[in-house]
Amino acid sequence: MKRPNPIPVAVVAAIAMLAMAVPFLGLANPTAMSIAHRMAPASAAHWLGQDEYGRDVLSRLLWGARVSLSVAAASAAMACLLGTAMGLAGGYLGRVAELLALRSMDVVLCFPPLLLALLVVTLFGPGALTLIPVLALVFLPGFVRVVYAGVLSVRSQEYVDAMRVLGAGRLRIMLRTILPNIAGPILVQLSLAAAAGVVLESGLSFLGLGVLPPAPSWGLMIAAARSTMTQAPLLLLWPCLALSLTILAMNALCDALRDAVDPHRAPGRRPRRLPSLLTPGLLMAPAPLLDVQGLTIEIDTPAGPIQPVRDVSLGVVPGETLALVGESGSGKSLTGLAIMGLLPSVARIAGGAVWVEGRDVLRLEEGELRRLRGNRMAMVFQDPLSSLNPVHRVGSQIAEAIRAHRSLSDHAARDRVLASLRRVGIPDPLRRARSFPHELSGGMRQRTMIAIGIANDPKLLIADEPTTALDVTIQAQVLDLIARLKQEHGMGVLFITHSLPVVAEIADHVAVMYAGEIVEQGTAAEVLTHPLHPYTTALLRSAPAEDGSLPDSIPGTVPLPHQLPTGCAFAPRCQHRTAACEVARPALLTAHPGHTTRCIRWRELAGAPTRQAVA
Amino acid sequence: MLIWVVASIVFLAIRCVPGDPAELLLSQGGAAPDPATVQQLHEQLGLDRPISVQYVDAFRRLLHGDLGHSVQDDSPVATEIWQRLPRTLELIAAAALVALTTGLPAGLLAALRRGGLFDRTASWVAAAGLAVPVFVVGTILVLVFAQGLHWTSAGGYVPLAQAPGRHFALLAMPAMAIALGLFATVFRMTRTAVLDVSMRDYVRTARAKGVRHHRILTHHVLRNALIPVVTVLALNLGTLLGGTVLVEYVFNYPGLSGMLVDAVSARDYPEVQGIVLVISILFVTLNLLVDLLYGLLDPRIRQTVRQA
Secondary structure (H helix, E strand, O other): OOOOOHHHHHHHHHHHHHHHHHHHOOOOOOOOOOHHHOOOOOOOOOOOOEOOOOOEHHHHHHHHHHHHHHHHHHHHHHHHHHHHHHHHHHHHOOHHHHHHHHHHHHHHHOOOHHHHHHHHHHHHOOOHHHHHHHHHHHHHHHHHHHHHHHHHHHHOOHHHHHHHHOOOOHHHHHHHHHHHHOHHHHHHHHHHHHHHHHHHHHHHHHOOOOOOOOOOOHHHHHHHHHOOOOOOHHHHHHHHHHHHHHHHHHHHHHHHHHHHHOHHHOOOOOOOOOHHHOOOOOOOOOOOOEEEEEEEEEEEEOOEEEEEEEEEEEEEOOOOEEEEEOOOOOOHHHHHHHHHOOOOOOEEEEEEEEEEOOEEHHHOOHHHHHHHEOOOEEEEOOOHHHHOOOOOOHHHHHHHHHHOOOOOOHHHHHHHHHHHHHHOOOOOHHHHOOOOHHHOOHHHHHHHHHHHHHOOOOOEEEEEOOOOOOOHHHHHHHHHHHHHHHHHHOOEEEEEEOOHHHHHHHOOEEEEEEOOEEEEEEEHHHHHHOOOOHHHHHHHHHOOOOOOOOOOOOOOOOOOHHHOOOOOOOHHHOOOOOHHHHOOOOOOEEEEOOEEEOOOOHHHHOOOOOOOOOO | OHHHHHHHHHHHHHHHOOOOHHHHHHOOOOOOOOHHHHHHHHHHHOOOOOHHHHHHHHHHHHHOOOOOEOOOOOOEHHHHHHHHHHHHHHHHHHHHHHHHHHHHHHHHHHHHOOOOHHHHHHHHHHHHHHHOOHHHHHHHHHHHHHHHOOOOOOOOOOOOOOOHHHHHHHHHHHHHHHHHHHHHHHHHHHHHHHHHHHOOHHHHHHHHOOOOHHHHHHHHHHHHHHHHHHHHHHHHHHHHHHHOHHHHHHOOOOOHHHHHHHHHHHOOHHHHHHHHHHHHHHHHHHHHHHHHHHHHHOHHHHHHHHHO
16 A cells, blocks of 8 residues: 555644644633624634624534534444444355345445435434434445455455464454455545545534534534525535535545555556657668667656667568567567557657658658558457457447448448458358457457458558467467468568467567567578577577477566666576676677677577577 | 335334334424323324234235325325425436536546646536535525525426426526536546546557547447446436435425425324335336446446346
8 A cells, every 4th residue: 555645634634633622722612602793793702703693603613523523433433343344254254144244235225325314313313423323324335345345355365375274263364364454445435434424414414403403513504504694694604615625625535545545546647749859760761561760668657767668670571470579578569569659658659760661650640640550550469358349249340440441331341341250260250240259259359359450451460469368279270360361462460479389380580579679680490590699599498399398497587677787688697698798788780691689699609509499 | 125125124113213103293382292192193093003013004005005194194195205206306317417418528528638727627626516515505506596696596396387497497506506516426437437448458459440539439438438437327316316305405395305304303104114115116226227227338247147
């Protein structure tokens, strides 16, 4: 849990302290009447004037705060204790407790909250002391549900199991192990209940069903001031203001607590595209289909900007496949997204240029880029379940891709949808087009993604791990399909993967990425048989060998983007490192024409034996 | 089933609590009532019979749509409820309509221009809308528009058939008072949901397909963001079923909740019982409708419902 925003915490604390200090402030008696001074304006003795019975308004306001806040705090605390106990019991003590705790709360939830409060007030009569259990009852279901849900998510965790194995009793596990882990949500619920308590208390008092006169309460003061509001609108203003500001502060506190408890709510700013900052396209004549030159991507993090992709250059020609290989986190996917102009909002292009069919896509207007996307260049994403819209049918999602680029009749669009489903080998396309994504198997979903990608016969297809989720036979079908499209339509493919057997099967060229940089690039045959960078060698050794011997894992992990070594990024994990490796970042060296490496020792190491795991 | 439990609880709770309605009814002016009259009223109301008999009897009549007669003036409770219920529903519907037609576009715009002037302004309005209790809003509206500007009268109700213009003029202020808080809820939920959905992978897929910005907003972002917004709105509408009490009181609007407050102070058992029952039934029905609406909005739920 992070530290919550201190401002609302301080304001609420100040209000609460003020309410607690009221008896010691030497205020006028809030119930002492003085008919002679009815509705007297503000004076030295009565800073906010006097009300319709001549009572001091400031004093009533502050005493009212005390009443309101103590009712709210007491009822929230009561609901919290009882609800936590019930939720814990329901979540951890077995079936019967679970049934009792949850069903009884369902019944309470059948009544709208204010109605429930009214019903109880009818039965027991109004008054501050009835109000506390009434409000507690209203808040109870919220606590039970939050605690119950928390217990369910925590109780099967390993550390709870560990406590059980250690022989800790149930009560001890509940109080010492589970409770601290769900304290955050309970705290949020507590603040919500306290804020709602102030609202409900004032509402009921306003109706004459809460705090009884002559005791001061903001709701009562507003109700009383209503009758004289034309003569003395200020009498109405003060309690309204006090009430609203208190609730505002408490709501802000709830938000702050929720933000602090929920790690997913980290705010991020959306940077604009800054084409003018990029190096202008003077580098070299662009390759026919895709040419990436010196691409650098930057992301602002709380620890400062990081560059998950640095100085990446690569090219794809029509009818060929370039495999972009590397471990997860090496920057492969970000490179693909940058080419499409689809970087997440936190990331931005810090340098370099990308040409697609001779067009500088990083500097294109969004409208022109849109006409390219899905049409001349397309991308197949790696997680088809989250990449397909859950609420639309598969067919209409493919049709949308087609119709974004050409106007077709419904009938013609449907025919094209069915044709593209057939093309990716989906059986019974008529029925499948009417399915929702969740009704398809993983392989079907992946093929649907490919069908969307190739629906408009793009010249460039960026495929981001399109076979990861598939079993071997489906994987082979998908790879065959991409190979066929490549031959038939002269499509160029940027194939992003971490699987070397897949690379061996489909790639014409290979670029190996490590920690945001390309460390080796060349034809597939060269790179796979005569790797010139120790990382490529290590990757090849870590792939499962066909002779059944055990693969070697690479010791260590990929360095984090904000902790990159000064020298070669792979040096800390490299068996062959020397002092020279750690001095400066190595440049990309050309070993043979068309084969580059970022290893300064490639010449010495070229003679070292490598096991050709994938031929 | 749930409705039966609710009805039983209401029935039993009312009868288990100290305080005799007959005595309360007859003890106006503080004098102790004559025991003979109390006894007579007991017999008249059937309160002298054992609770189990009263219970069975009440349920038999309930099945025939008979909610009993008011203790105060002996009029049939069902008729009175039937007359007032549409007014409360109209009030809630008007408020929901206003909240939805303003909150949804405002939330969308605020999310699209996050951190911009509109976002900040609207977020402050929403924070204020959540902080100012509905009876304060109502009272201020009366002070400004009725007492100050004399645009409309401070409250009351005129049937639609009698004077349509005046009917809506009187409906406007209470509906606005409720709509402000509801607007804040819808606005905040829409804003959060749109921001959340915009970052989903399927929105990126739509962009990768080259779909137009406008269509991405309507077909992908808003369509999915609607699911949580509808949930929250429905939850709030349910709460409002009993929560219009304060507004009806402030504007002297003769709805169902106002009737409940009167019945509560008079300890009119049959009336309280009838109103609570009707509202609870509506509440449960509303939740059921929301579940059905979910199925329409989210096909993943449709399937699990079909399987269940």
